[in-house]
Amino acid sequence: MKNNYSHRLNLTTKHLTSLLILIIFILNTTKALSQKPNLKETTENAYAKYFNAERETIYLHFNKHTFLTNEPIWFKGYVYDKKNGIPYITTSNVYVTLYDKNGKEIETKLFYCENGMFTGSFDVDTSLATGYYFFKAYTNWMKNFKEDESFTSSPIQILNQHSNQETTNNKILDYDLQFLPEGGHCIADVINSIGFKIINCSGESVEIEGIITDSNDKTIMPFKSNTFGMGKFDLLMKKGETYNAIYNINGKNYKTPLPQSDALGYSFSVNNHINTNMVYITLKTNKATQALEANKTYYLAIHQNNKSSITELNTSVLKTEHTIPISSKTLPYGVNTITLFDDELNPLLERMIFNPKNKDFMRATVEKTSSSSDSIGIKINLKDNKKIATSTSLSVSVLPLETKAINTNKSIISNLLIDPYINGSFENSEYYFNNFDRIKALHLDLVLLTQGWSKYSWEDIKNGEQELIIPFDKGVSITGTLNEPIDEDSNYQVHMFSLVNNINETKYIDNNKQFNFENYFIADSSKVHFNVLKNGKKITDPKLYARVISSGKTSLNQLFSIPNTCVFETLPIDTVNSYNDMEFEGELLDTINLHTKIVDKKAPLKNKKAYIGDAYSIGVKIDSIQERMYSFVSDIIDANGFMSYQALGRVIIINKRPISIKAGSSPLLIIDGANMGTNYDIIYNMPLNQVDEIYFNKSGLGYGVRGGAGVISIFLKKSYGVGAKGDFKRYANTLITTGGFSPQKEFYIPLFYLNSPSNFMSYGAIDWKPKLTTNENGSVEFNIKNTSIKKLLLIIEGFSINGNLISETKELLLD
Structure with missing residues (x-):
């Protein structure tokens, strides 16, 4: 009995062991299957993460x-x-x-x-x-x-x-005819869709036609480009056969081989211009590839930036020619990239298309509204899909109609919608997007077909989100050091002031004798002044070093790509008539000699109309009498309706009876038009003899809520104001900024054009209006200089607040 029991026990143990092994195997297999990555989801996540950051x-x-x-x-x-x-x-x-x-x-x-x-x-x-x-x-x-x-x-x-x-020594133009299989590959025994383009050595296209021949020089088919040197044809490429293109340019014969076909693989053709509501993607392969790739899952991705749509394709059900219809309504507006991946997410084919999505670009009409000896009034009316286009920002260049100085290869439309996605250049943009229709959609499709693969590589995209280590710039910073011993038991401050830049700030100097003013909008080559305070008292002639830090001035990661320039058509100098080599910032006026007569009369207030709020102010002209009565600016403020006192480097001003509770009791301080707010440190110990006029507005009328506690406007004498040689001598240090923001310059016509009307007609600009905005009626009116030229060319570009674009060239004939 014992042996029988032992036998049964051993048998049971063996079964249990086998069962346990089977269970473990099943669990591990299930776990492995459950951990197999979802490649569709992986692809979608890769696009979403890589383009997650704003660009x-x-x-x-x-x-x-x-x-x-x-x-x-x-x-x-x-x-x-x-x-x-x-x-x-x-x-x-x-x-x-x-x-x-x-x-x-x-x-x-x-x-x-x-x-x-x-x-x-x-x-x-x-x-x-x-x-x-x-x-x-x-x-x-x-x-x-x-x-x-x-x-x-x-x-x-x-x-x-x-x-x-x-x-240039290049007397003969070289041409480059490129054949580009749609998607990137030609496959043997398949009707392949092949795009082509021809360019010269400057990258400019030319129009050609020719024939395709086989290895026996037998003509297979003709081919012909459009006006821009591009075209497309279908060719059945037999296994092992070679093909050539034969063509003639300017009497010279050329022969260019077509790409070799691969024995295995896929190609595709895309049609998105016959039916504007659909995109038809036809995958093509041969029977050998079908047998080799059976029972696999491929992935067809259509993507734009972080948006993507992934379709799983079972290779067993794919025919040698398999068409996949896609509704264009599901695709983003603009350039979309189509990529075919194999079962291991290796990209096999890629092609870009443009989806207009029933959108159109804004359209403009132009009319003359007025005319005088000095100016011409012009009105632009803007429509967006037949609706009034409000709040659209425009820039308008006004040129003589016969100008030779304009190039329309780039536009705001091509640059914002096409260029960000392609590796090459996009020419003749004005043609494609002016009255966009089905024919132009076909020609634009040829542009994208012959561009090849997208600028964004899957090798980079599949790694997901990029590390963003460089922050957005916001203004520039000024950093500095106090180069002298400091007392550890005292606190030190640096006071930075600039009327030009509307800056009036104070910062503490740290234990390392350093200070930093971050994110200020400081004009280049402007003056910024500094005082150093020790426990609130100004230090005389401190040794201070300061400089502007501009974090983005270094070059991009990518080196500048030098465009091809082998045959640039340089305009000969002798076609430009001689003009005086003079530099004008504006018009020069004749010198006027003034003879004055001294009279015993108080000088009038010259800044009374500087701002509408000063009309409600009491103005005081600072003369020798005022200077004898008051030593400092704070003293005269205290004597004219405000409480003012200064101590330890600080100035406090209070309106005894403020109008607005929200405004508190501290009035606004304005110096030479620069709003200092309620920081009055700039006038600490400011001598009254530096001031020309002061306006006291106790009610704050004309300044809204912000002036509810009153307004004090100070106008400095020229010898102390902005731009003077001794600009704010009371400051110990002055920094002439470098690396700040470039100042704006108003448009003007250089005077040398007055001596050469022919130069002006060919190369001059009548006017430049970069800051126009349409009103609630979708229109904007402006005046241009009257140059007596009757035929004008207006180049109009811009975008609306919702991102719609306009790029139009308009002719305007004046009576």
Whole structure:
């Protein structure tokens, strides 16, 4: 019995052991299966994470593209939120760099951007030789990304009559005919869709036609490009066969081989222009590939930035030609990238398409409204899908109709909607987006087909979210050091003041004798003044060092890409008539000699109408009598309706009877038009003899709620005001800023054009209006200079608050 029991026990133990092993195997297998990654979800997450961070796209609208020496280059910048398709309101610091044609940096400027827009200019001095130059615009934030997100302009030509004319040794134009299989591959025994484009050595397209032949020189089919040197044809490529293109340009015969077909793989063709509501994607393969890739899951992704749509494809049910219809309504507006992945997420094919999504671009009508000897009134009416386009920001360049100074290769539409996604260049943008229709959609599709794969590589995208280590710039910072011994038992402050920049701030100096003023909007080459206070008392002649820190001025991660320039058509210098080599900032007036007669009369108040609020003020002209009565500015304030006293480096001013409870009891202080708010430290121990006039407005009328506690306006004498040689001598240190924001310059016509009407007709600009905004009726009115030219060309560009775009060229004939 015992042996029998033992036998049964051993048998039971063996069964239990086997059962346990089976259970463990099943559990492990289930766990492994459950842990197998969902590749569709992986792909969607990769796109979402990689493009999660906001990306800016910049466009510069130049008033023209050819400039003479001593003529400024004016432009307006537009910053666009690529992911959301609206103006990018976060950006404040934009850098613009001028390069010569060899990629050498000439000058970099910082511009202040507000609500997605900025304006600026570069001077063309005699150091810039005749030739082609380029602008690059970028932000510090763009350095976080591997791709080059910056803007590069079309060539800007400068004509300098004092420099040697550029010549080229390249007498024969070379041509490059490229055949680009749709998706990237040709497959044997498959009807392949093949795009082509031909360019010269400057990247410019030419129109051609020719024939396709096999290895026996037998003609298979003809081919012909459109006007822009691009085309597409279908070709059945037999296994092992080779094909060539035969064509003739300017009497010279050329022969170019087509790409070899692969024995295995996939190709596809995309049709999105016959039916505007659908996109048809046809996958093509041969039977050998079908057998080899059976029972696998492929993934077809259509994506734009962080948006993606992934379709799983079972290879066993795919035919040798398999069409997949996609509703264009489900796709984002603009450029979409189609990518085919295999079962291990290796990209096999890629192709970009443009989805118009029943959207149109804003349209403008232009009319003359008035005319005088000085100016012409112009009105622009804007429509957005037949609706009134309100709150649209515009820049308008007004040129003679026969101008030679304009280049329409780039526009705000192509730059914001196409260029951010492609590796190459996009030419002739004006043609594609002016009255966009099905024919132009077909031609635009050829552009994207011949661009090849997207700028954004899957090798980068699959790694997910990028590390963002460089922050957004907000203004510039001033950092400094006190270079003298300090008393550890005392506290030290530095007082920074600048009327030009509307700055009046005080910061503590730390134990390392350092101070830092962060995120200020400081104009370049402006004066910033400093005082050092020890326990509230000013130190005489402290040794202070300060400088402007601008974190984004360094170059982008990507080097400047030098455009091909082998056959730039340089305008010959002798076509530019001689003009005086003079630099004008404006018009020069004749000298007027004034003869004065001394009279015993009190000088009138000259700033009474400086601001509407001063009309409600009591104005005081500071003369010798006032200076004898009051030593300091705070003294005269105390004698004119306000309580004022100063101590330990601080000034306190109180309105005895403030009008507004919200405003408190502290009046506004305004100096030479700069609002100091309620920080009065700037007038600490300010001698009254530095002041020209003071206006006391106890009620604050004319200043709204902010003036409820009254307003004190001070106008300094010229010898002490902004720009004076002894600008604020009471300050121990003055910093002339470098690396700050470039100041704005108003447009003017250089006077040398007056001596050469023919130059003006060819290269001059009549007017430049970079800051126009449409009203509630979708219109904007403005005046231009009357130059007696009757035929005008208006280049209009801009965007609305909801991101819709306009780029139009309009002719205006004046009576």
